[in-house]
Amino acid sequence: MTGSVLGYGVWGLCGAAGVALWVLARARPDLVVRPSEVVARLVTVRVVRVALLVGYLFLGWHLFAR
Numbered sequence: 001m002t003g004s005v006l007g008y009g010v011w012g013l014c015g016a017a018g019v020a021l022w023v024l025a026r027a028r029p030d031l032v033v034r035p036s037e038v039v040a041r042l043v044t045v046r047v048v049r050v051a052l053l054v055g056y057l058f059l060g061w062h063l064f065a066r
Contacts, residue, residue: 018035021035022034022035
C-alpha cells in the first residue's frame with residue numbers, strides 16, 4: 001500500500017464521518033449540533049475567527065494552488 005492510497009483512505013474516512021454526522025444532526029437535532037451552528041459559535045471569538053482564516057488560507061495555498 002502506497003502512501004497516497006493510505007492518504008486517500010484517511011480522507012475518505014474523514015469525509016464519511018462528516019457526512020454521517022451531518023445526517024445524524026439533521027435526523028436528531030436534539031442529539032447532535034449542526035456543523036453550521038458550531039462554526040457560528042466559533043466565529044464569535046475574534047482570535048478563533050482569525051485562526052480559521054489563517055488555516056483556510058494555508059490549506060488553499062498548499063492544497064489547491066498547484
